Each structure stands twice: as structure tokens, then as C-alpha cells.
Amino acid sequence: MKHVLILLLGALMLLLMRRKKEYRIKILCSGLILIAGVNLFLSVRDLPKLVPFTRSTNQMFYQPQYLSEGTYPDAILPLMISGKTIRTKDDIREYTFDLSDPDAPWENLLHEVYYGVNSRNLLESMGANVVADQGLNDVVIRKEAEADFESLGMSNDMYRFSFPFNDFPGEYANSFHYYCYYTAFGLPMQVRIPKGDAQAFLPDSTEDLVAIWERIPEGFGEQLYLMSRSYYEKEVAR
Amino acid sequence: MNLAELVEIIGSEMSPKFFFSQAAVVLVLFLGGYVLLSFLCRRFTLMQRISYSLPTGLGVFIVTGELLLVFGIPYRKAFLIPACLLTGILLAGLQAKCSKRKISVRDLLPEGTDKKRILLCAVILIFAVALSCSGILSVTVSNDSLYKYLSYPHAIVYFGKLSPYFDTYLTDVGQGCALINTLPFLFGFQETFGIQHALNLSFLAAFFTAVSGKVEDGRYKNICALLGLLLLLCATPYLLLSKWVLANDYSAVYLFLCACLANTAEGKEERSGESILLSLLIVTLSLLRIEGGVCAALFLLCVSLLRYTKGQLCGLLLPVMVLQGLYFFRIFGTMESTAPYRFMTEEKALILLGLLLALLLYFLLLRTRVMKLRTGILQLLLILIMTGCNLALCLKSPSVYLENTKVFLTNVLYIGGWGVFPVTVAVLYLICARRGFRFSFYDLIAATFLLYVVAVTFMRGDELRPGVGDSGNRVLLQAVLILFFAAYDHVSDLFVGMGEENGTNQKRG
Numbered sequence: 001m002k003h004v005l006i007l008l009l010g011a012l013m014l015l016l017m018r019r020k021k022e023y024r025i026k027i028l029c030s031g032l033i034l035i036a037g038v039n040l041f042l043s044v045r046d047l048p049k050l051v052p053f054t055r056s057t058n059q060m061f062y063q064p065q066y067l068s069e070g071t072y073p074d075a076i077l078p079l080m081i082s083g084k085t086i087r088t089k090d091d092i093r094e095y096t097f098d099l100s101d102p103d104a105p106w107e108n109l110l111h112e113v114y115y116g117v118n119s120r121n122l123l124e125s126m127g128a129n130v131v132a133d134q135g136l137n138d139v140v141i142r143k144e145a146e147a148d149f150e151s152l153g154m155s156n157d158m159y160r161f162s163f164p165f166n167d168f169p170g171e172y173a174n175s176f177h178y179y180c181y182y183t184a185f186g187l188p189m190q191v192r193i194p195k196g197d198a199q200a201f202l203p204d205s206t207e208d209l210v211a212i213w214e215r216i217p218e219g220f221g222e223q224l225y226l227m228s229r230s231y232y233e234k235e236v237a238r
Numbered sequence: 239m240n241l242a243e244l245v246e247i248i249g250s251e252m253s254p255k256f257f258f259s260q261a262a263v264v265l266v267l268f269l270g271g272y273v274l275l276s277f278l279c280r281r282f283t284l285m286q287r288i289s290y291s292l293p294t295g296l297g298v299f300i301v302t303g304e305l306l307l308v309f310g311i312p313y314r315k316a317f318l319i320p321a322c323l324l325t326g327i328l329l330a331g332l333q334a335k336c337s338k339r340k341i342s343v344r345d346l347l348p349e350g351t352d353k354k355r356i357l358l359c360a361v362i363l364i365f366a367v368a369l370s371c372s373g374i375l376s377v378t379v380s381n382d383s384l385y386k387y388l389s390y391p392h393a394i395v396y397f398g399k400l401s402p403y404f405d406t407y408l409t410d411v412g413q414g415c416a417l418i419n420t421l422p423f424l425f426g427f428q429e430t431f432g433i434q435h436a437l438n439l440s441f442l443a444a445f446f447t448a449v450s451g452k453v454e455d456g457r458y459k460n461i462c463a464l465l466g467l468l469l470l471l472c473a474t475p476y477l478l479l480s481k482w483v484l485a486n487d488y489s490a491v492y493l494f495l496c497a498c499l500a501n502t503a504e505g506k507e508e509r510s511g512e513s514i515l516l517s518l519l520i521v522t523l524s525l526l527r528i529e530g531g532v533c534a535a536l537f538l539l540c541v542s543l544l545r546y547t548k549g550q551l552c553g554l555l556l557p558v559m560v561l562q563g564l565y566f567f568r569i570f571g572t573m574e575s576t577a578p579y580r581f582m583t584e585e586k587a588l589i590l591l592g593l594l595l596a597l598l599l600y601f602l603l604l605r606t607r608v609m610k611l612r613t614g615i616l617q618l619l620l621i622l623i624m625t626g627c628n629l630a631l632c633l634k635s636p637s638v639y640l641e642n643t644k645v646f647l648t649n650v651l652y653i654g655g656w657g658v659f660p661v662t663v664a665v666l667y668l669i670c671a672r673r674g675f676r677f678s679f680y681d682l683i684a685a686t687f688l689l690y691v692v693a694v695t696f697m698r699g700d701e702l703r704p705g706v707g708d709s710g711n712r713v714l715l716q717a718v719l720i721l722f723f724a725a726y727d728h729v730s731d732l733f734v735g736m737g738e739e740n741g742t743n744q745k746r747g
Contacts, residue, residue, distance in 0.1 A: 003651075003661040010665030017669065025458070028669070028732060032465045035662055040472035042657045047477060050655050050706045051380075057373035058249030059256035061384065061429040067245055072384055079248050079428075125396045150241055161385040164393035164404045198244035203251060 002042060009035055066153065073153035073191040074122070080201035082127030086209045087229070089139070090132035092116050119213050119224055121165035122158065128209075139212055141225055145235055149192035155224060156189050189221040194235070200228030212236070252428075259427040261371045264292070264436045268363070270326065271295025276346045277330040278511035284348050288359065289444035292436055293495055294515065296418065297522040298325050301561070303417040304525055308564040312398045315424055329514055336510035366439050371432030376481060380707065383483040386411050388429075391419035402573035409580040413565065414525030415485035434487055438480045441491045442467060445723065448498050453733045462733040466726045473722070474657025478706070479715045485527055490716040492523040496537060497683050497720055505545035513550050521557045528582050529694050531562040531590045535597055536624075536690050540682050542605055543616050551601045559594045566591065586697070617682050624689035631696045638701055645702040646692065646710065655706040659718070663725045670728035680724035687717050 013031035017024045047053070054063050062075035124130045141149075193201070200207045210232040212225040227236070239247075271294035275287050282290070302325045306313050311321075334341050347356065369375065390407040394400070394416060400408065407416075419430055450463040470476050479487050496519045503512035524534035538555055546554075566587040608616065632639040650656045695702060695710035702710040 002658050006658045006661045006665055010668050013665075014669050025733070028729075029461065029465060031669075032469055032729075035665065036465075036469045036472045039469065039474065039658060039662060043472060043474040043477050046657065047474060047655070050653075051378040051478065051482070053376040053378050053481065055373050055376050056429060056431050057253075059253040059260070059371075059373060059428060060249060061379070061388065062245070064242075064245055064249070067242055074389075075384060075428075076245060076248070079252060080244070125392065152241060157381060157385060161389045164390065164401065164407060165396070167403055193241060195240060198239040198241050201244055203248060 002038070006035060006038060009038070070151060070153040070190075072157075073155055074126075074158040076152070077191065078126040079203060081123060081209065081226070082203075084128055084205070084207075084209055085131060086123055086128045086211050086226075087131050087133045087136060088120055088123070088211045089116060089136045089213070090134045091137045092120070092132075116213055117166055117168070118159055118162040119211065119222070122162050123211060125165050130211075136210065136212065139236065141212060141214055141223075141236060148194050148235065149225060150195050152191040152193055152226075154188050155191050156221075158191075159189065187216055187218060187221050189216060189223060191224045191226065193225075194227050194231050197228050197231045200231070201226075210236075256427040257371055259425050260422070260430075260432045261367050263421055263425050263427070264367050264371060264433055265363075267295035267299065267433075268292045268367070268436075269295075270298065270322070273346065274298065274326045274330060275515065277341045278333050278515050279509070280345050280348075280511065281509065282348070283447070284351055284355065284359065285443065285447045287348070288363070289440055289447050290495065290499075290515070292440045293492065293519065293522075296433075296437070297518045298322055298329075300414045300417050300522050300525055301325060301518065301557075303420070304413055304561060304565065307394070307400050307413070308561075308568045310399060313394060313420070314398055318424070329518065333511045333514055336514075367432075367436060370435035370439060373431070375431075375435050377431045377434070377483050378478075378481050379483045387415060387419050387484060388422075391416050392423055395420050395423035400568065400573070406580060408569045408573070409582040410528055412485050412489075412525060412527035412530055414522060414530070415488055415527070417525075418488065429483075431483060434480075434483060437488065437491055441494060441719065442471075444495060444498060445470070445719075448502075448723070449726065449730050452727070452730050455734070458733045462730050466729070469662070469726070470722055473659045473662065473718070475655055475659045475715055475718045476722070478655045479718050482712070484712065486712050486716050489523065489526045489530070489533070490719045492519060492526060493533070493537070493683075493687070493716065494719040494723060496520050496523055497680060497723075500537075500541045500544065501679050513553060517554050517557055520554055521561055524558045524562060529697075531558060531594065532694060533687075533690065534558045535590075535593050536686055537683065538597060539620065540679065540686060542601065543609075543613060543620070543682070544679060548601055548605065551605070552598065555594065555598055555601065559591070559598065562594065563591055614677065617677055620682065621685055621689070624686050624693075628689055628693050631693055635696075639696055642696055642702045642710065643692065645704050645708070646714065648704045649706070649708065649711040650714070653704055653706065654708070654711040655715075659722075663721055666725035666729050670725075670732060675728070678724065678727060680720065680727050684717065684721045684724040687720060688714075691717065 009031060013027060016027045020027065054065070056063065058064070060075070060079075062072060062079075066072050066075070120130050120132070199205065200209060208229040210227050210229055212227075213222045214225065215222055268291045271291040272287060275282065275290055275294050279287070279290075299322055302322045303313065303318065305311075306317060306321060311317055330341055386407070390404065390411055393404060393407070402408075418433060421433065422428055422430060446463045446467060449466050450459040453459040453462045479490055496516065499512065499516045499519065503509055503516060520534050520537065523537070524530040527533070535555075535558070538551065538558075541554065542551055566582075570584045570587060611619075628639075648654070650660055691710070691714050695713060702708050705711070
């Protein structure tokens with residue numbers, strides 16, 4: 001229907017321009033304005049239904065609504081951790097196996113070693129000073145404490161695209177996470193921060209932070225828990 | 239304090255710094271581009287210089303950055319900034335040598351420009367930069383905006399070089415766009431929406447200048463240009479393209495600028511500076527998307543139908559060949575990338591380089607003879623060749639090709655964000671149809687680009703999907719600017735014709 005309307009407008013313009021030659025410019029201008037008007041009406045009506053629009057008045061990629069949507073945590077993380085010291089587990093295990101072997105169970109083996117490597121590399125690339133601490137190796141976030149954490153957003157894509165920051169060869173990194181993300185094993189992973197601890201992540205805060213990664217209960221995946229050192233010592237380490 | 243409060247405080251504390259950083263970068267790119275442009279194209283009017291300045295500045299940055307990366311020179315500010323200056327000096331020096339004329343500070347302004355005009359332009363420039371970077375103009379972002387076009391540039395800046403562990407980023411992402419997106423990480427801001435909007439404003443200025451420059455009658459030139467702008471700014475696919483934070487907008491703008499400059503500079507051997515500028519813009523176009531080399535080759539084939547000499551055409555092609563060759567050698571020759579799925583493979587890279595070499599040989603050996611044919615026949619021949627290529631691809635895999643064509647039509651007519659743009663363009667052609675209608679250079683670019691898009695999306699391997707976000711649909715959106723301009727160029731002929739008639743009528747009266 002909308003296409004027919006434009007065609008009719010065009011045909012009418014053409015007819016009038018040929019019949020009323022002395023008014024051709026006015027007819028042409030009026031016709032173009034009308035056609036522009038129809039285009040504008042359809043743009044205003046249809047575009048927001050096709051793609052979401054946002055205004056970056058805070059000058060950041062990360063828009064306030066992303067928090068409630070649980071998306072793009074890696075867009076705000078650099079601003080929260082840059083320049084800060086973050087203590088992490090020191091449990092990265094080295095694996096050597098023949099990657100060219102098609103029967104090598106690399107998905108399972110990579111999962112054991114990879115998440116920790118990627119979390120640490122990502123935090124470093126975001127400007128944090130990452131310190132590996134063996135004292136954190138056996139730390140588990142208790143179920144009771146887990147409820148005190150709120151989510152910064154889903155980290156599946158963050159890990160999916162973390163492969164440039166590791167030196168794991170063979171593109172297994174990318175395909176591993178791609179496989180993980182899109183298969184049934186790729187359950188939602190999240191970046192979690194304690195409620196009421198957010199002031200430690202202000203840009204001018206100098207308090208050390210702690211990062212703990214833990215497997216999600218089912219399937220492949222990890223939650224990344226970030227907290228201030230004081231919160232860790234008070235609520236998690238006990 | 240909870241997360242929502244944290245996000246708000248970070249935003250309010252950091253946003254002034256981000257705004258001024260991004261605005262400063264846009265201004266520096268603009269001013270650097272303006273200075274170089276003034277030395278290259280002394281005959282450009284002030285409006286032309288303003289339109290092409292930011293694309294020129296960005297072009298110098300992209301080409302320089304690409305050279306640093308392929309040669310393994312650290313991608314750091316300490317190297318990048320002097321290298322960009324050196325690139326500008328070399329280009330200006332080349333122009334001085336070709337034109338046998340020394341560069342002078344007086345070249346910075348067109349002759350006869352008064353102080354009031356300079357002041358007005360400066361105020362408009364500052365306002366335009368502030369508007370672009372302010373965040374008032376909306377954008378739409380997707381996963382690709384953050385990951386392919388921010389996470390990869392983040393890695394380039396973090397490591398200061400290309401790494402084999404970048405995997406599919408090396409073979410799937412246009413280096414030019416990645417380099418533009420390194421600017422936030424280099425200069426301390428967060429997103430590139432301001433750069434994209436500033437480039438869009440440059441395009442609008444170039445469009446206005448191109449249209450009004452054609453209609454010489456003072457009464458109609460501005461009306462004609464403003465109406466064209468109005469029509470374009472209301473068009474659904476233009477709004478989508480200009481606001482979507484991806485590589486497609488950059489490619490579309492550079493394709494348009496290259497087409498305009500190629501058409502206006504043809505046959506002007508004494509204007510070596512415009513050829514140098516055109517060469518810079520074409521190289522930039524070839525770097526913006528991973529398949530950009532093919533786009534540049536096809537563009538140059540269309541340009542070869544204009545009155546350019548053999549030497550000029552080779553001068554336009556060689557930089558594309560060199561940069562494409564260097565990049566492919568870097569990623570396939572010196573790095574072992576074993577990504578399981580890649581758009582650009584060694585085979586495709588060799589085919590692309592072979593295509594560029596074949597084009598060079600054509601320019602050197604055959605073009606002079608071929609140009610004896612009439613332009614209309616050559617244009618038809620080129621379109622037939624492109625159609626033939628598409629037919630060959632269709633015969634190779636009919637189901638995929640036909641399914642892709644069906645998806646393209648579904649997207650264009652119904653759900654791909656095209657609105658009534660296709661039928662609007664058809665109406666523009668319809669009202670201009672008359673005896674003596676001439677198939678123009680812009681029509682040729684638009685037609686061949688459309689056929690190129692269908693072919694290049696087939697080369698991706700898998701089928702397209704209906705929807706606005708489909709990559710084939712997004713590549714097709716790159717045709718919007720040149721397609722609209724090709725049609726509106728004929729409409730502006732009507733204004734030229736009417737202006738002459740009214741002048742005649744007034745004389746008779």
C-alpha cells in the first residue's frame with residue numbers, strides 16, 4: 001500500500017509537470033516534500049520497531065538501561081577496575097596435548113584451564129593490576145553469601161570474544177566459546193558484585209579488589225565474582 | 239551504594255572528559271585533513287574543503303595505522319602521531335613535485351575568502367563537532383558494535399600489534415574500521431558515536447555541495463540541494479545506516495565521496511592533487527571492510543570508463559594493491575592462523591590480488607583500445623559482465639543463490655528497514671525519464687555495486703536470513719547513499735533545465 005502511494009504521487013507529479021509546464025518547479029518541489037513526508041512518517045513509525053535506539057548522553061557505550069537488561073558488562077567493567085589491584089586465584093593448570101588430534105577431548109580440558117586464564121587476561125586488559133594469590137584457590141562462594149550478590153550482566157559474549165587476550169593456539173579458544181555459547185551447555189554466565197559494595201568500584205577508589213571465578217552448577221560456564229577486599233575478608237573468607 | 243548508583247556516578251564523573259577527548263580527536267582529524275586538503279586541492283571551494291576534511295584526516299590515520307601494523311611497528315601514540323604527520327607531509331610533497339609548485343600558507347584558504355566567512359565556518363564547525371559528540375543524536379548498537387568493532391581494537395591497542403591469536407578478527411573484520419575504533423583506547427574516551435556522526439555531517443555537506451554546484455542558477459541551487467537533503471534525511475534506510483554503529487556507514491560515505499571526486503576530477507590532468515586525494519580515499523575504502531579490495535577494484539573499473547590517463551589509473555590502483563598485498567602477506571604469510579571459520583582465506587586473498595593485478599594489466603595494455611568504444615556501450619558491457627558473474631555464481635549453487643536473492647527482496651520490500659526508499663528512487667528516475675536521458679557515472683556505480691553486493695554475500699558461503707540485522711542486508715544498505723545520489727543527480731538536471739527555460743522566458747518577456 002505504501003509503495004503504491006509513492007508511485008501514485010510520482011505519477012501525479014509527472015502528469016502535472018507535463019500538463020502545467022509553467023508550474024513545473026513548484027509541482028516538483030511540492031511533490032518531493034510530500035514524498036519526504038511519507039518517508040518520514042514511515043521512518044518514525046517503523047524504525048523503533050526494527051532496532052532499539054539510544055542516546056549516549058553519558059558519553060559511554062554502556063547505557064543505564066543495560067544494567068536492567070543485564071547486557072554488555074564488559075563495557076562498564078574497565079571504568080570500574082582500571083588502575084586497581086585485583087587478587088585472583090592462582091589455579092591455572094597447564095595442559096599439553098596434541099591439538100591436531102581430532103579425538104583429543106579439548107572441550108573438556110579447555111574448560112578446566114581456560115576460564116580462569118580468560119578472566120585474568122580480560123581483567124588485565126581492562127587496566128587492572130592482577131595479582132595471583134594461592135590463598136584464594138580453595139575459596140568457594142557460599143550459597144548463603146551468593147544471595148548477597150547482584151548481577152552486572154551476562155558475560156557469555158564477554159568470554160566468547162576474549163580469545164584475542166590469550167595465547168592459546170589453534171583458534172580453539174574462539175570455537176570453544178562459540179560452541180559453549182550456542183549449545184545447550186552454554187548456560188547464562190554472569191559478572192556478580194555484592195550489594196552495597198559498589199563504592200569500591202568508583203574510579204577514584206584505591207581499595208584492592210578480589211575476583212573469584214566459580215563454575216555454574218550445571219553445564220559449562222563460570223560466574224565471575226568481583227568484590228572489595230574488605231567485603232571478601234568480612235563475608236567470604238570466614 | 240548499589241550498582242545503579244555506581245553506573246550513574248561513573249557516567250556523570252567521566253562524561254565531560256570523554257566528551258572533550260572525543261571532540262578534540264574529531265577536531266584534530268578535521269583540521270589535519272583540512273590542511274592536507276588545502277595543499278592538495280587548491281581549487282576546492284571552502285565548502286568542498288569542509289566536506290572532505292574529516293574523511294581526508296581519517297583516511298590518513300587509517301592508512302598510516304595500517305602501515306604500522308603490517309610492518310610490525312608498535313601501534314602506540316609515540317609512533318602513530320609522527321607517522322600520520324609524515325604521511326601528510328609526503329602526500330603534500332608528492333603534490334608539490336607533480337604540480338611543480340611550492341606549497342604556500344596562502345593555499346590554506348581559497349582566494350577571496352573574507353574574515354566573516356572564516357569566522358562563520360569556525361563557529362559552525364565547533365557547533366557541528368559538539369553536536370556530533372554530544373550524544374543528542376541517537377544511535378543503534380548491536381553485539382557487533384561492541385565485540386567486533388570495539389573488543390578487537392581494544393586488543394590491537396593493548397598489545398600494540400597484530401597477533402595470530404586474534405584469529406577470526408584478522409580475516410573477518412575490515413582493518414580500517416578497527417583502526418577508527420582504536421581511537422577511544424588511544425585517546426581516553428569510550429565510544430566512537432561522535433566520529434560516526436561527524437562523518438555523516440561531512441557527507442551531508444558534500445551532498446549539498448555536489449548538488450548545489452551542479453545547479454548554477456542561484457534561485458534553484460539551494461532549493462534543489464535542500465530538497466535532496468530533506469528526502470534523504472527522511473528515508474528509513476538512510477537513518478538506519480547512519481545511526482547503526484558498524485562499518486557499513488563508513489563504507490557508504492567513502493564510496494559516495496570517491497564517486498563524487500572521481501566524476502569531478504576526470505579529465506583534469508593538471509589537478510594532480512585531486513588524484514592524490516582520490517587515491518587516498520579509495521585506499522581507505524578498500525580497508526574499511528575485509529572484502530573492500532573487491533569493492534575498490536570494481537570502483538576503479540567504473541572510473542576507467544571516465545577520461546583518466548593510464549598513469550592516473552595506475553596511480554589510483556597501486557596503493558590499493560600494495561596495502562592489500564601487505565596485509566594478506568602479514569596474516570597468511572607470517573602468522574599461522576587456523577580459525578575454523580573465516581571469511582577471508584588464503585585462496586580468496588590470492589583471487590583478490592589476482593583480480594587487482596589483472597586490472598593493472600588491463601589499464602596498462604588494453605584500456606586504450608577498449609576506450610575507442612562508446613561510453614554507453616562500455617557501461618553496458620560492465621553491467622553485463624557483473625550480471626554474468628552473478629549468473630555463474632547462480633549456476634555454481636542455484637539453491638543458495640536463489641535463496642539469497644529471495645531474502646534480499648524480502649528484506650528490501652518488507653522487513654529489512656528499507657521503508658519506501660526503493661520506490662522513492664524509482665519515482666525519482668521516473669520523473670526524470672525523457673528523451674536524452676543519459677546513464678551517468680553515478681548510475682553505473684550504483685548498478686554495479688548492487689550486483690557486487692549480491693555476488694559478495696554469496697561468497698560468504700552460507701545462506702542469508704530475512705531481517706534487518708542480516709549481514710547481506712547491512713552490506714546492501716551501503717548502496718543507499720550512492721543510489722540516492724545517482725537518482726537525485728538526474729532530478730537536479732530538471733532544476734538546471736527549468737532554470738534555463740525560465741531565463742529564456744524572462745528574456746522573451
